[in-house]
Each structure stands twice: as C-alpha cells, then as structure tokens.
Amino acid sequence: MDEPSLRLILEDLLMHAITPDEAVTLLRRLPFADIGHTKVDHHRELRQGMAEAVYGPGKSPEEVAAIVRELLDHSSGPVVLTRANDEQIKAARAVDADVEQRGTILVWRPAPRRDHNVVVLTAGTADGPVADECEATLYAHGIEATSLRDVGVAGLHRLLAQLEHVESADVIVVVAGMEGALASVVTGLTAVPVVAVPTSTGYGTAFEGVTALLAMLSSCASGMSVVGIDNGFGAAAAAVRYLSSSA
Amino acid sequence: MDEPSLRLILEDLLMHAITPDEAVTLLRRLPFADIGHTKVDHHRELRQGMAEAVYGPGKSPEEVAAIVRELLDHSSGPVVLTRANDEQIKAARAVDADVEQRGTILVWRPAPRRDHNVVVLTAGTADGPVADECEATLYAHGIEATSLRDVGVAGLHRLLAQLEHVESADVIVVVAGMEGALASVVTGLTAVPVVAVPTSTGYGTAFEGVTALLAMLSSCASGMSVVGIDNGFGAAAAAVRYLSSSA
Amino acid sequence: MDEPSLRLILEDLLMHAITPDEAVTLLRRLPFADIGHTKVDHHRELRQGMAEAVYGPGKSPEEVAAIVRELLDHSSGPVVLTRANDEQIKAARAVDADVEQRGTILVWRPAPRRDHNVVVLTAGTADGPVADECEATLYAHGIEATSLRDVGVAGLHRLLAQLEHVESADVIVVVAGMEGALASVVTGLTAVPVVAVPTSTGYGTAFEGVTALLAMLSSCASGMSVVGIDNGFGAAAAAVRYLSSSA
C-alpha cells in the first residue's frame, strides 16, 4: 500500500532532507494517500482481492468509458462492467474491444482459470439474468461455474436428481425469487457454503424480491448467507473471497 | 331464514289483518330481521356451515361466559371458544363443564365424527399451539386430524418419509413460521388442497409471521391458499367448508 | 433416484424379487427422475393434478415458444400460458394454432368438460383481467365458471340479488381490489369454500393490492382462504385441487 512513497519520505528523513517534524506531518495520512489526479481505486485488487467493478446505472456512457479506460491503463487485473445499458456497452467496447460480454456484463482481462467448483442454481427461468451476472463475474476471476437452471421447489425432483453434483461443490450460489424456498431446501440438504441471492422475479406479494429476501434471511436451515436483491455480482464477490481465503 | 315470521306476515295479509301497504313496510327488511333482544348469531351454522366461535381476546370473562351460555341455550350445534386466557376458561367452564379443552380452546357439543382425512403438518415444535387450535376446531366439527409435527425443510427427509401418508389426505393444512418453505414443498409434491397457515414463530427477519405469510402467498407451487398469521381456527374453517362442499 | 435405482427395481421385478404391486409402490416416486436432457416437468399433472403453466413475464418469446413446444410434444394434458405479452402470444400461437385465447392467457388441449359449479365474482369492472385469468385456467381444466362481475359492496343489493345462485356453488372465487370487503361479505353469507384474490385495482391507499390482501387475511368471516395479489391463476389452481379432491 504505497510503500515506495513511504520509503521516499523515510529516506528523505534519513538524509536530513526533511526534519522529523516535517516527516510526522507527511506520514500522518500517507498510508491512504492517492498520489495524483484520480480517485479510481487502483489498489482495490490488492486490498480486497477483486478488481473494482464499474456499476453502470446512473453513469453516462462517457463516464463509463472514462472509468474503464482508466482501470485498463493503470491496473493489471480483470475489469468488470455490470448492468450496462446498450449505450454504455457501446462506449465501453470502444475503449477496448478485447472483451467478453455476458448479458449486460463486460469482462476485460479475465483472470487465469482457477480450479474451483462453484454451482449456480436458479429456481426459475426468469432468474436467469441475475445468475448470468453472477457467472460472468466469477468468470472474470477465473472461475467457470456450473449452471443448473430452473430447479425450484415446485418440482423438487429436478433438484434431487442433481443432488450428488450439488453436494460436491466448493460454494453453492442459489438464485431465487418468489418465496425463495429453494435456498432453504438446498441448505438443508448439503454441507456446502451457500450464498443466496433473492431476485425480483414474481409479482404482487413477491414485492420485487423482498419476500424472497426475508425468507432467505429467516431460513430454518442454518449456514446460508444472503446478499442484496438481484445482486448476482455481490454473490460472486462473496464466493471469490471464500475461494481465495481457502486456497 | 326466519320463514315463520315471513309466513306470519303473509297470512296476516291474506286475512286482511294488514293492508298491502303495511305488508310492504314490514317485508322490506324482514329476511334479515332478528326477532328479539340479542344479536348472537344463531343462524350462522345454517348459513355458513359452522357454529360461531367465540374469540377470547378483548372480552371480559363475564362477556365470554354470557356469550357461551347464550349459544348453548339457543342453538344446538358445536360451540367453540378460542384463544381463551385462564380466567375466561374458568368462567366458560362454569357455564357448562361438559367441555373438551385442547390448549386454549374449549369445545362444547362436538359434531359427530365424520370420516375425513385431514393432515396437519408443522414445520417446527414451536408451531404447535397454532396447529392445536386448528385441530381442536376440526374436532369440534367432527374431524380427527392426523398430526405430523416438526417436518420442516431443514430436514426434508422427515417429510419425504411420510409422503405417502400426506398424499392421501383430503385436505392438508401446513403450519409454518420462519420462511414457511414447507408449504411450497408440500404443495409441489402433492395434488391435495393445501391450506397454509403462517405462524409468528422465529425472530428478527421472521417479522412475527409476515415473512412466512409473504412466502406462502408468493409460492412458485400453485394450488395453495393462505389464511392469516397464526390463524389455526381459520384454516380449520376453510377445511370444513371444503369437506362439507364435497360431501 | 436415478437410472441405476430404476434399473434395479425393474430387474427385481423381472426376477420376481418383487411383485408388480411392490414395483408400483416403488415406482410411485419415480417421476422425480428426469430422464434425458430437459427439466420440463412432464409429470406435474400426475403429481399435482395440474399441467405446468408457463408464466410469461421475464421470458423471451423464443423461450416461451420452446417451453410450449416441449410440453405439447411430451405430455398429453392441458397446457396453459399466462400473462403473455403480444410477442409471446405470437410466438406461442406459431407453435400450435389450435389454441383458445382468453385475454392474455392461451390454453391448448383443454381437459374434457367437468360438471362443477364454480362462481367467480368481481367487485368492480377493473378486476376483470384477473378474473379472466382465473376463468381461463379453470377452462383449461374442464370447468366453465359462472362469472358475476361488478357486484362490490358499494351496491350490496347487486350481490344479494344473486345470492341464491352464489350459495349453490361448489367453490366461490372472489376477485376484489380496493378494500376487498366483498370477500368478507360473501364468506359471511354462504357456507361454500371461498378463495379470495386481492387485486391491484385502486390507487393511493389501495397500495397495489396490499390493502385488499390484508383485509381478506384479517376477515372477521371465517372459512375464506387467500392467494397472492392478482393471482387469478393460483385461485383457479386451488379450486381445481378442491374439486379433484372431492370428486
């Protein structure tokens, strides 16, 4: 974390180019200083184990392009753009066309393939885009997830038929809307870490994902943890942390 | 519905004891008139197929006793007192000690045993009192329910081991708190009518039963219908209607 | 629960290690297995008494068409597409034009006409589409419902005038938005099973159907059960279960 700058000050001190008092002043905040003109967070990969993802909504195509360029120029790891609209995607591809697009996610410089077994389950077909976001983010970090779609509890046998596969995962991500019961059932049947992603799938009392969220948080099956509604990116980030921690 | 009174008026008219104009006035509201001094609903059993249950909370022991006495004296069917506290129970038993008590429910003059197969499932031990209320109400209407407790999805095999029994029910009542996933799973596995009762079991994000309620209403498994939180009485009432309708 | 188990049972049978009766018992759960490449749930009709309905929202027209084709090719019962938008309807009709469309619902191969008396009531004209969905789903399962529209409590006499008809139903479905009082009134006046469907009709404090939902769940009239907001399909599914159970 900026050791060269730190070392510079100390060497100045050793060479009496600055006084101890001056050094005190310089050092008081240094560990967090950003040297230069931009606040793009080049050190996040070191600090958090992940590249900063650019979140599309609320940014102009120009802003998106500028941030992507900055990240590609001044860092060396993977760069991810999520929830981009068509114009943002167009602007971002123009920065560097060597990019993998999955749904509304763009991935530049994916990490080398790592040998982890992540299973991403969805309860229904409509949960697909959130699972896509999760899998694309995992891909950016070197992980090709196994995708099992449409295995919700309305037809429980579909899940049970795949249970052996699911049980052998390193991490399971369950993506489910409506009442989100799939997450409880999977957690009850396995000993694997489960990250649950409530989705805004459904209507009426599904309340845009709130019902699934509350159900997952209140599960009678212990050992599941939950990320925000539709936050496939966050689930992937949690999975990456676990896999990195255990490696 | 009060045909004798109606007939009386018509006969008065035929005998010219009253004029057509007077008859018009008398008849305008007659079909719904209660002749007498009390509004206790003696005709509910005829009209709705169930005796009026006396709901304890918010009534004084004296009020409870008076209503129970009124019902026992002027009707002939079963009488049910629900959610009674100790003092209400004591006052009600003093009215007529020939009563069956189940938890906080008292049943006088239960209907003759009917041959229906109702299965009441609970997700956990703590859902018991609500299931008790449901089963006692069914008993009042002549139905001895089969009780399967503590078969929640955290240990799904407990349910699956009883599946054959569950599938053969005429009506299934699922009583579950927390995330209420048991209702979805049971509905997905069977073709039987399912009445789901969310309970206030759980803490934090279980939100006193709201989470289970929303999950049940949003279930991906179709064919379940839901009653209010902790409303074991209401679930029994719904089941009785179905069984009466189909008999 | 997979091909080997299946093979084992069959071989046991062939070798007279088990009787045909025993095999039947063992095989009753076999539909859990998905034999082949797809998770479309061909056995749902056997297991739940209803064909899988295809829920339109969140699926591409291509996905809708593929699922409909799969179901028509590999099952023999009714197929229902609900809440389809114009493009989904077009794509689905192209799969098989021999289809009955009611509002935004398409029904292929409706079940033979069954002799059940289901009455669908709406409180106001604006509740119509939800009632349409309910009635179309009933039609798919062989039931021609009686439709009584616009009989809400603001003009109670409209309902009372039809009361005799309503009282004779096997199942009543009440579709109501705003304060949903119609469901309470109907339940109070009859002994028939009542399935209540809150709708998102109304504005302001109607809160997109939440008010009607809560009112129905809190009804002082016992014996009603409730499905999710605007869920006409679910109400029909519940009615079908009741009617099948009682047949």
Place this chain on the structure above:
Amino acid sequence: MDEPSLRLILEDLLMHAITPDEAVTLLRRLPFADIGHTKVDHHRELRQGMAEAVYGPGKSPEEVAAIVRELLDHSSGPVVLTRANDEQIKAARAVDADVEQRGTILVWRPAPRRDHNVVVLTAGTADGPVADECEATLYAHGIEATSLRDVGVAGLHRLLAQLEHVESADVIVVVAGMEGALASVVTGLTAVPVVAVPTSTGYGTAFEGVTALLAMLSSCASGMSVVGIDNGFGAAAAAVRYLSSSA
C-alpha cells in the same frame, strides 16, 4: 380573543401614553399573546368548538390533576380526560368528584343535552372501548349517541335488521377492526355522513389496526371519512363539528 389587552394598547395610544412606534411593536404579535403564566388553551372552546381534552398517556397523575384543575378553574365549558389509567383517574377525581366516568374517560360539566341523532356502530364486542371513548366524548358535548354493538359483516343480517334506524342518523360513526368492512357496507347502504374509526382489534395481519385503516381509506363506497386508529375521541370531535356546523 384577548380583546381587552388589545383595547388597552389602543387606549394607551389614544391617550398618548405610548407612541405609534411603540404600539406597532406591541401589536405585532398581540392577537395571539397569552397574557399570564400558563399555556393551557382556554380559548380552544371558542376557537374550535370543543373544550381541550386532556390525553392521559405519558403524563404523570400530578400533571393530569394540575391540567384538569386549571381547566375547571379558568374555563366554563366541558372538560374531558381520555385514556386515563387508574392513578390518573384517582388524581383527577380528587380535583373535582362531580364527574361522569365512562370506561377510561372522565367528563366534567357536560354540555346541555342537544337534540342530535348520532349512531355509533361496532363490528365486534372487542371494539367496545373505542366506541365508549367516542360516546363519552359526545356526551360531554351534549349528545347521547345510539349504540349498536357487534353488527359486523360476518353476520350481515344483524346490521340489515337495524338499517332503518341507521339510515335516519345525522352522523354515523363506524368502529371496526380486523378488515373494517363494516364501514364500507354502511356507507354503501346509506346517505348519511359516516366517520370511520379503525381499531386495533384482531391479531396477525390485522396489524394493530393498519389493515382496517387502509381498508376504510380505500373503500369503494364514497362519502366516508376516517380518523386515526383507535381514535374514538377524534371521531366524536369530527361529529361535533358537523353537528355544530349544521345547527
């Protein structure tokens, strides 16, 4: 409103005891000045047509007694203490024992009997205390309301039997918890002003009165207006305003 003080200043001006500039300063806020040591609102009866009611909860018995004494000593109209607990009641009675107590409400110096026909309906027995508060407040203002208890929609005929009486009221107050449907039905059946009071009667999805409140505000029957949950006092206040306005 404090004309003597106002006149005093003007007379000082006329007598040149003060300059116009001084008068300007004095007069800038005078119309609202309270001359003296207390902020008890002695003019409320003149300004709003009602005496200030003392709301018990959150006040010590001593504070309650002091306020009641202040009001009795310095005003001449009725004084009402609402929702008083036992200790507050004891302290308040000690101030002046010539008081009428109804439930948790105390009324001193009720207004002379006025000839108005107010009907207070409750849906169930448990709504009684709120209706008591309403009726006691009406009594304080000279109105003896007609009380019709336990006429909820679960037994609609009980209401219909009294309809003629209800239709002839000057104002109707409907007190109802649970789903509050009684208010809609009464409004639909009559042309009388209806003030609806949701109560916290019920459990679970009744949500302490919120469900009844929302249902009343969303009623399909126009012409009802609503006060806060359990606010029997407020309903009486609204009724008094209407009756005073029309006298």
Place this chain on the structure above:
Amino acid sequence: MDEPSLRLILEDLLMHAITPDEAVTLLRRLPFADIGHTKVDHHRELRQGMAEAVYGPGKSPEEVAAIVRELLDHSSGPVVLTRANDEQIKAARAVDADVEQRGTILVWRPAPRRDHNVVVLTAGTADGPVADECEATLYAHGIEATSLRDVGVAGLHRLLAQLEHVESADVIVVVAGMEGALASVVTGLTAVPVVAVPTSTGYGTAFEGVTALLAMLSSCASGMSVVGIDNGFGAAAAAVRYLSSSA
C-alpha cells in the same frame, strides 16, 4: 326500493295467484333484486345521496362510454366521470356533448345550485389537480366551492390572511401533500368540519402521499377526518353527505 315489484307479489298472493309458500320464496330476496339485464346502480342516488361516479382508470374507452350512456339513459341525476384519460374523455363526450369538463373530470346534468359555503384549500400549486377533482365533484352536486390555493405552512401568513373567510365555511377541505401540516393548522384554528385529503405531491420521504396521510391521521388537532391519498372525489362525497344531512 322496488316497491312496485313487492306490491305485485303481494297482490298476486291476495288474489291467490301464488301460494304463501311461493310468496315466501319470491320475497326472500326481493328488496335487493335488480329487475333487468344490468347491474348499473340506478338507485344509488336515492340510497346514498350521490350519483354513481364512473372511475376511469382500468376501463376501456368503450366501457366508459357504455356506462355513461346507461347512466344518462336510466337515471335522472348528475353523472360524473373521474380520472378519465384523453381517449376516455373523447368517448364519453361522444355519448353526450352537453357536459362540463374540469381537468380530467366530466360532469353531465349538474344538480341545481345549492347555497353552501365550502372552502377548498391547497398547500401548494402541485396539489391543484386533486383540488380540481374535488371542486368538480362538488359542482356536480350543486356546490360552487371557494378555492384557496397555495396557502401551505411554509408561508403561514398566507393562510392567516384568509382566516376570517375560512372560519365562516360550512365545510373545509384541505388538500396537501409533503408533510400535510396545513390540515393540522387549519383544524387548530377553526371550529368548522375539516375533511383532509393527502396528496402524492413531493418526492422521497413524502412516499407518494403516505407521509401526509399518516400526519393527518395523527394530528394533534381534533375534529379532522381524512380520505384516501389523492381522493378529491371522496372528499367531495363526504362534504356532500354533511351538507345534505344538515339541510
């Protein structure tokens, strides 16, 4: 209410054209029978003192036109169409062009001018459309309201300057969004009946009118009653009931 039909039956009975038993059957439901093919509520004006208003949203232009025509043809009082969109207005005007339009409300056959003093206050300019709806509905019933716009508490002197006028009203309608404080202030300053209409004006924590609604229901100033969010029509209906009751 349908006395001719009633009389017919009785005369048949007197003339022995029908037996008492048949008469019983016929009479059981007669008072509420609608004789004919339509459920349009022609008797509402008699029963509730107001013509049925046609609520636009959720109806097709054709449905709107048909209902308006029906009402104009078979009743004699005022007819009101509210919240109509452009196409509905066009369709409705084509039915009968002799109509007064105010904003999105159309009024046919307004009642003769009545001599009542209703004051409609708005807190801000943006509350205008709801006040328009209220005033147009009052106009349909013969009342020309006094309109005081933009007198919210951010500039309290604007209200105080008009206070004498406001105090002399028969009924005050306060239309306010955001925090809705105007209703409390007006109620505190006057003895007139106040009907408060919360509006969805504002953003963020105004929560589409919920904040104003709750504030009005919780007002420390007694004697106000409240209608639903943006329900200018309902406020007018309540005012009409009061004025009719007091006439």
Place this chain on the structure above:
Amino acid sequence: MDEPSLRLILEDLLMHAITPDEAVTLLRRLPFADIGHTKVDHHRELRQGMAEAVYGPGKSPEEVAAIVRELLDHSSGPVVLTRANDEQIKAARAVDADVEQRGTILVWRPAPRRDHNVVVLTAGTADGPVADECEATLYAHGIEATSLRDVGVAGLHRLLAQLEHVESADVIVVVAGMEGALASVVTGLTAVPVVAVPTSTGYGTAFEGVTALLAMLSSCASGMSVVGIDNGFGAAAAAVRYLSSSA
C-alpha cells in the same frame, strides 16, 4: 412585516378616523395580511433568510414561468428553480436569460460571494445530481462549495487522503445512497456540523434511498442531522441557515 399598514391603522385611530372597536377588528389579523392580489411569498427572504425556491415537478411550464417572473419583479434577492424539466427550463429562461444553470437548477441574481467553507462529499458518481442541486443552491446564496466526489467507504483511503481538508470545513454535506455509511464515518472523524443527504442511488435493498436514510438517522456517530431523500436543496438550505446564524 407590513409595518406601513399597521401604522396607517394606528394613525387613523389617533386621528379618530376609526374607533378603537374598529381598530381592534382591523388589527386582529393584520400582521399576516398580504396586501394585494398574489400569494407569492415576497417576505420569505426576510423571514427565513432564503428566497423561495420554485420546485419544478407538477407545475406546467407556464406556471413555472409566471412564478419566476413574479419573484423577479417583486423581490430583490436570489431566485432558484429546482428539478426543472427541459420545457420548464426553456420557459423560465425566456423570462430572464441572465441565469446560471447547473444541471436541472436555474439561479437568477445569486447573492454576493460569501466567505464560507462548505464541503460537499459524495459516496459515488451516481450521487452527483443531488450534490449538484445542493451546490447550485449554495451558489445562489453566495457560497462556492468545495466538491469531493466518489469518496465512499468501499475505498476508505480516498476519504482519509482528503481528511485534513474536510476537517477544516464550516459545514460538511454528505451525499450518499446505498447504505450511506460515508455519513457515519465522516461524522465520526470530524467535529464539524454534518448535514447528511440520503440518495436514491442503488437498487434492490437500497429501496430508493430509504436504507441510506434510516442508516443516517441511526448513526452511532452523534452530531449528524439529516434531510429528505435526494433533497440536495434542503441540505443547502440547512447549511445557509447555519452559516447565517453564525455570521
């Protein structure tokens, strides 16, 4: 506040042109009278220290233009139009083109530059428009804020690097959506008055700013106060009050 009118009355009295009684009547409400035809609040700047801002949403371009013209013609201080859409901006510029536009805010006649140090922080890029509104409003009152964008807690070092600057502010405005943690951190690190503005940035559980709002109100760091969601204008108004009070 209208002293000339007041003085006039008093002089009339002194000259016996009016009697003391007449003066009493005239004076009862005078301090708040608006002499003339308009309710535009010309005295707000004197009374509240700020010009009335015109809030765009819900007003027609014509209304916006009329109000702006009125304010420019009859007051002398700054005039601000906020949240204007394109047509409103066009109409307002046509009134007086000598205007500074920042985003959707227009400022006429900004106050002379004052020497205050206000720092406006945003957590992310998407919070920009709310910060723009805040800064434009400050500019209208003579304050050029220092803008520090995109310093949220996901990269805490970005904030820490600027800490010395932040600590020296007179007032800090923190604009943050999602979980709003930046406001807590800044309040914990400084002794400066902090006004927190929750924004509707984020999706799912961010609930349109509610999460940030609640988090800010519940902060473990004392000394922060909060304005409504997305209310950059309100934050500026609070800051101006503080700076004016301390000047």
Place this chain on the structure above:
Amino acid sequence: MDEPSLRLILEDLLMHAITPDEAVTLLRRLPFADIGHTKVDHHRELRQGMAEAVYGPGKSPEEVAAIVRELLDHSSGPVVLTRANDEQIKAARAVDADVEQRGTILVWRPAPRRDHNVVVLTAGTADGPVADECEATLYAHGIEATSLRDVGVAGLHRLLAQLEHVESADVIVVVAGMEGALASVVTGLTAVPVVAVPTSTGYGTAFEGVTALLAMLSSCASGMSVVGIDNGFGAAAAAVRYLSSSA
C-alpha cells in the same frame, strides 16, 4: 493524535535503531493505533468536539460503571450517561457522586457555561423526556437552553406569542410527536437553524414516531434537518457542532 509514538519511531530511524524497512512496517498503521489495553475513545473530544456519551440500554450496571470510571479517570472533559435505568444510575453514581442528574441522564464535569441561545420547543407535555435529554446534553457542553414546552399547532397562538423569543435563537430544537407539524411551522416562521426531533408520542397511526419523522423529512419549509426518533441526545450533539463551528 499520538504524535509522540510517531516521533519515537522516526527518531529510532534517524538513530539507525531500526531500518527503513522496519519503519515502513511500524508506520503503516500508526496514526490510528491505540497504545494500551483499552478501546475507550479518549480522543473523541478532540476529534469530534464532544465527550463520548455512554448509552445505557443493553449494558449491565457493572459495564456502565466501568465505562464511566474509565472515562472519568483518563479524560478531562464532560462525561454523559444517557437513558440509564435505575440500577445503572445507582451504579454510576457510586463511581462519582459529584454528578448532575436530569431525568435519566447523568452529567459529570459539565463544560464551563457558554453564551449561546438555544431554544428547545416541545409540541406537547408528553414530549418532555426527549427534550430533557436534549437539554441535559446541552448543559454538559456548557449551554443552558431555553425551554418552551407544549406549544404545538393545535393551539398555534401559544407559539406565535413566543415568536420574538424563538426568532432570536442561535439554534432551535423542535421536539414533536404525532404529526410533527410544529417543526414545519417553526421553520416557516424563522431564519434560524432548526434541528427537528421526532418523538414516539402518540398512538395508532403515529407509529412510534415514524409519522413525525417522515413529516419532518418531507417538510415544505426548507432549512430544517432531522435526527432519529426520540434522539434528544443527537439533536444536542448537532447543536453543539453548529455552535462550536460558528464560535
């Protein structure tokens, strides 16, 4: 902030007692290190301008006493204990009996009296305890607030009579429950910084302070900022920051 430690390291470096590499390691986190065994935040007074207040609820009497002792022994500024129950108060007084108690707040070593004019208003008598907490906290920081109780908008003249006093404050704190309209009215009438504190006073739709909170956040009067429900301490903390900033 720990400069001696910092200086020590640098001197070690200058004296070659440690290498630059070792210094880098030591310095990386030093500016925030707490040297010793306790995390009690002795530097908060320097950093935030206020002593750390000890919040009573959820702590044992022993924990409270230990924290108070720690703060009294190792810091020199005021120490505040808020919302203490009887046992906590007893335990805390035993630590140091030289303490000022106001309601449930204890203040040790109050700061010297500062010359600031803070006015604390309450809407009703029941808001008193929250105002007490605010005033006691101000007292701890050297400020004797002026207390104006019971000046809510139901009797607006009570406030108006004190307006001159209120207008001359440096900061106004408005403490109000129910609909919280007092805050809007005060903000509209003055140019002073207003900190609004919603309280849980009221019942039913007051929703434990949520209604007042939302109303204050949505006020049409700009320049108010808000703290959490019942958070009198937080309002005082905000006021102290403003007064310190402007001194």
Place this chain on the structure above:
Amino acid sequence: MDEPSLRLILEDLLMHAITPDEAVTLLRRLPFADIGHTKVDHHRELRQGMAEAVYGPGKSPEEVAAIVRELLDHSSGPVVLTRANDEQIKAARAVDADVEQRGTILVWRPAPRRDHNVVVLTAGTADGPVADECEATLYAHGIEATSLRDVGVAGLHRLLAQLEHVESADVIVVVAGMEGALASVVTGLTAVPVVAVPTSTGYGTAFEGVTALLAMLSSCASGMSVVGIDNGFGAAAAAVRYLSSSA
C-alpha cells in the same frame, strides 16, 4: 427411501448383487429415512456438517430437556442449545451437567479444536450477546474465535489499529446494530470473507435491526454476505461451512 428400499440395498449387498462402493453410493441418501419413532435429525451432522442446534424460544423446559437427551444419547457430535431461558438451562443441565455455558448458550461435547482463524468484531458493547452466541457456536465446532469488541465507526481508529490482525483472518464475522456501517468499512478494507450480522441494538429508526440489515445488504463494498437479525448462530454456521469446505 423407506425400510423396504433399505432392506433391498442391504440384501443386494449381501448377495453380492452390488459392491460395497455401490452400496455406499446408494446409501448416501438413506438418512432421508427415519427409522423408528422420532424425527430428531441424527444425520444432520453428516448431511450439513453441523449438529442440530436446539432453539430455545417457544419450547417448554421439558421439551428442551427431552430433545437434548435424545441428541446426546443417539448421536456422537456436539450438541448446542441456543437462546435458552433460565428454566430451560436448568432443565438442560440436569440432563448432562458436563456442559460449557456461554451466555444463554450451552454446548455439550464440543468438537476437537481446529486450527482456523475467525475474527468476530462488534460495533458496540450492546452487540455482545449476539457475538457471544456466534462464538459459542464456533466453539462447539472446534473453533476459538478472536473477539474484537466495540470497534464501531464512531471511533474508526479503534478498528484501524487492529487492521493487520483482522486482515489475516480466514473468515470475519461483523456484528453491528444501528446503521451497521462497520460491516461496509471492514469489507472495504480487507479481502477476507465477511459474514455480517445485523443486531437489534439501537432505538427509534434502528427499527429493531432492520436498518442495519438493509444497510449491510446494500453495501457499496462487495463480498460481504448477511444473515438474519441477531442471528449469531447462523453466522457461525456459515463460517463453519466455509472452513469445512476449504479444509
């Protein structure tokens, strides 16, 4: 999936029809069967990697004791009783006094010590009981967590001073109420898996933990996942899964 199937497999094995390996595979799902009279889940440890914890609330002391005895007699792993009240604890200790009690948690037969580095952080002292529950559960599974209490963001330096330690954890559990900002800050500063536990610490707008929950779910720092409010047990369960998965 029942005894016959079990028997079949075993007989096949005896008859060498299947190999031991095949039998293992077949039997892996066998725990679905409950052999005998009880539904206590003896196989949960195998299936989910954790012993079934007994959740105290809602169970009688006798029920608690019976379940604990059952688990101790028929399983061999750790047994945990959580949230037990005094009577439950007494009854449970009577079953087997060789138990470790931590707060309201009892642990029998803890797993052998495992070498994992879990850090449990709390924001404030009042979050302690939830952290206790988490740490006791970890202890039952062989993990002695490092406990860092009272490091919330109001005094951020307390956390920063421990950062090196925190960064080296295998899993971090953050326990925080109020606005829950600590979780965001920790996640932003580290690359370790973070499980966040919102607590019901705080009052007013903390809404019993909902604010912290929403804030954690909406965090701008990616890679955190969340369990239910006050669910220290669930956080431990999630941590155990991660550590078991990575071992």
